[in-house]
Amino acid sequence: MNTVLKYGTPSVLQTDQGANFVSEMFRNTSKMHKIKKIQSTAFHPESEGSIKSSHRVLADYLRHYVNEDQTNWEEWVPLATYLYNTTVNSATGFTPLELLFGRHFFFPSALKKPPEPQYNCDDYASELRIRLQRVHHHTLKNLIANNSKSKEHSETTSGEKKLQIGDKVLLFDETVRRGRSRKLSAQWIGHTLCGD
Secondary structure, eight states: OHHHHHHOOOSEEEEOSOHHHHSHHHHHHHHHTTOEEEEOOTTOGGGGHHHHHHHHHHHHHHHHHSOTTOOOHHHHHHHHHHHHHTSOOTTTSSOHHHHHHSSOOOOGGGGGSOOOOOOOHHHHHHHHHHHHHHHHHHHHHHHHHHHHHHHHHHHHHOSOOOOOTTOEEEEEOOOOOTTOOTTTSOOEEEEEETTO
16 A cells, blocks of 8 residues: 555556455455556466565565564565665666666765755656656666576576585575574575585
8 A cells, every 4th residue: 555655556566376466355456446467377486586586685684684583574674675776786777766766866975965956847857757768778778688698697607516525515494493484584504514
C-alpha cells in the first residue's frame, strides 16, 4: 500500500506464486485497479532473476547488521533499501533511484554544495523527460554490454577449481538455529584446511 501511495498504481505487477499473491482478495484488488498481474511459473524462477538478486543483496546487508537473535531486522530495512537504491548497479551503470526519478541522489554530506537552480514546472518536466530518455538509452546500452561481459565471465569461471590438501576453504553451513531465519544467518563457516 505504501508503494502505491508514494508512486501510484502500477500497470503491470509480476509476482511469484506465494499464497498472498494468488489469493482471491489480491486478484480482485488487481482487477479493480486495472493492474495486469504476471505470475512466474513454479520452480522456474528465471523470470524473477533481477528481483531475487536485489532481495539477496538486501539480505546480505541485513545479515551484517541484525543482532544475534535477529529481532531487529525490520529497523535496518529502510537503511538497507536506501543503500541499495543509491548504489550504482553494475549492469545498468545507474542507481535504481536515478532510473526511477531521472536525477542523482546525494548523501546528506552533499548538502555542503551550493544550492542548484530552481525550475518552474514546465522547465522541470521538459528537462526530466530529456534526462530520463538519456538515462534509459544509456541503461539499455550498458545492459547489452553487461550481458556479453556476464556471458564471457561465466564461460571463463565455470570450470572446476582444483583444491589441494592444506588449501584454506570456507564451508557452506546449512544449519539454522531454531527460531532464526536462514536468509539472515551466516552462510559460511570460517577458514578450514582442505583435507581435515
